[in-house]
Amino acid sequence: MTIRTLVGASLVLALTGAASAETTITVATVNNGDMIRMQRLMPDFNAKHPDIKVNWVTLEENVLRQRVTTDIASKGGQYDVLTIGNYEVPIWAKQNWLLPLDNLGADYNQADLMPQVATALTVDGKLYAAPFYAESSMLMYRTDLFEKAGLKMPENPDWDFILQAASKITDKAAGVYGICLRGKAGWGENMAFLSAMNNTMGGAWFDKGWKAQFDGPEWKKTLSTYLELMNKYGPPGASSNGFNENLALFQTGKCGMWIDATVAASFISDPKESKVADKVGFAPTPTRAGGSNHGNWLWSWNLAIPASSKKADAAKTFVAWATSPDYLKLVAEKDGIANVPPGTRVSLYQNPEYLKVAPFAKMTLTAIQSANTAHPSEKEVPYTGGQFVAIPEFQAIGTAVGQQFSAALAGKATADQALAAAQALTTREMTRAGYPK
Template sequence: MTVTVRALMGASLLLVATGAASAQTTITVATVNNGDMIRMQRLMPDFNAKHPDIKVNWVTLEENVLRQRVTTDIASKGGQYDVLTIGNYEVPIWAKQNWLLPLDNLGADYDQADLLPQVAQSLTVNGKLYAVPFYAESSMLMYRADLLEKAGLKMPENPDWDFITEAAAKMTDKAAGVYGICLRGKAGWGENMAFLTSMNNSMGGAWFDMKWKPQFDGPEWKKTLETYLKLMSSYGPPGASSNGFNENLALFQTGKCGMWIDATVAASFLSDPKESKVADKLGFAPAPTRAGGQNHGNWLWSWNLAIPASSAKADAAKTFVAWATSPAYAKLVAEKEGIANVPPGTRTSLYQNEAYLKAAPFAPMTLKAIQSADTQHPSEKEVPYTGGQFVAIPEFQAIGTSVGQQFSAALAGKANADQALAASQALTSREMTRAGYPK
């Protein structure tokens, strides 16, 4: 073989290699730093093996930061991300703005009909699905059964806030580093206000009356905030105004919380003996009501994968989205991580799987909470909005975060309940007037 032939063959091989590399499509996925999403990143070798032509870059962010960045990017049509992790708050609002691509034809094995109806409905606009759920949740009470027994108490079938206060007091042992209750305190419309809006619903309250007048000057919000501040100041952990979902999860897993009212998705992490010191000491109950009330305030939330209309790589993005939310992915998690760790709340078949029900003692309560969440009538009062733990209007993202900052400041001791409520009433009234409500 002559030098010239060798050179030509080498050049040809280089061109082939270069061509193969250039054929690979790179997509950027923006996601939240929750445990299920971190687990998905560990399982990417399966996707890479099946789709070597697609490279996935991850942008993993804290919840509040994620919301801010993806909202800015999609509103400006920046095209920075090809797959967004967003909630069922954003999906219908953004779909109506034509910011999201509809998701149909996700593959013969996807089985879209298996998605839980309550969850799929919240992601559907004009008969089209604009995002698919990675996991879905409601809220419930998770508690240390051993500490409750030690306190001489028995969990009621439908606990109320009076019982929660009594139990928190008796379960608290600050000398041992055990706090009777852990609740969200970090400011944000999807952080402390997700919990406090739900709590206010359970107290019989609402964000707005039928004329869109804010209700922070009413008795329900006063009862809500005063109860919350009493619970957290007397029986909660120090520095609670900085604690969101992940911080409280870590506290509970290390045995520092007696009770926690939060997302049902937390149960799988609390029940995992590899991650939780209290995995064998758990109990689950519905989120509390007020004494004599019927509204548990249990929310409906899903973290979903969506494709922005600004993506230039929609086909590759759709391939990834289908993989990450498919029955095959659930099977992969079961094989690699254990069936109890399959992302919950998205598929009917999961709650008909005897192996899952046996491995996940929290499953029946999770399903009951999701199915009973009434997002169309979140309050016992007649209200002009839907949503549950949020108000399904575009303005809520900013208003909810501003109110959350007032309540977080009160938790940190920088204001009292009356001051926080008055400030919330004023700022919400101002912003709603500016936005032109009632419309």
């Protein structure tokens, strides 16, 4: 073999080695606006990390939860990065299903993470997921419709006022509905809203002995008020509407009020995406008359690495990029600072430029900071959470109860029938799991 042949062979081997050095990771994420934006901004990541290729699996919220739960519990290894909530993180970390996120880089500034958010993602002193955005809940409403109806939003609205306002601003002939609320079944869809609403009514999922409380007056008040609002003043087909569907309805001017996640505020206030951007007001989540619990939840969508991943280093590089201060700067440069992922970093709410253009910023911060996940109910309860109950069984039970309530909204069951079914199925599953004392 000649020297030229040897050199040529070596060059081929070198090139082949360089090509095979590219690592492909699969990221499972939810189909909401902030995650779609992240995919659009991937050229920045690709330029910085040409050796890492990202394969996206983007799913509707309920489907995402089902698939990632199945994959991680079975150690399938289908995904290298998971988009999961602060409900799953501590439960899965204790099962050793997630890798700790040590040292996300010198520029990551982990100390800048919102304390309430970081604490919910930390187990035994280690961070097991990096928050992409965090949220609480708020009331968003059309200021022009309120003005036309001679209404003024109270500083702390209650459900009686919401019923009154919804009746006055509904104009079905014009395609304007007084209120939009989640109706799609799912523990993180309609039950996120209804669990939080029940907290505002003074209710709870369980008493101190883990006995289900759907046969109590608070849940009856919660569901009857919800059904009255939606049946009289809500849009048609509401039992199929989740966060994304209601967002679209509000942006197109079809909703007078919407009680949901604070993260929606930037999307309904963006004139590029919302027809009513200049007619939006914000208020705290309603409580019952004379009550003080606004039921404002604490939720974060986070990026985590399953222990089953064979490409943990590349996955960690991606997670660090997507949740870093530099990513917020990138969004600000491309889409404006009002649209950066909210709720995760203290510094964002100390930035005068952000506060100037985001009228919802202070209310978002107040809602997040006042969310009492350690004591979500006014009653003494054996669980933590807020819009969920932080036990592994809740995912299945919450979805099953959500199906009953969605059926009631669709007119397939009465409120009493839905509550009785919820009580029975929750009691059965909790007894099977060994909870009632």
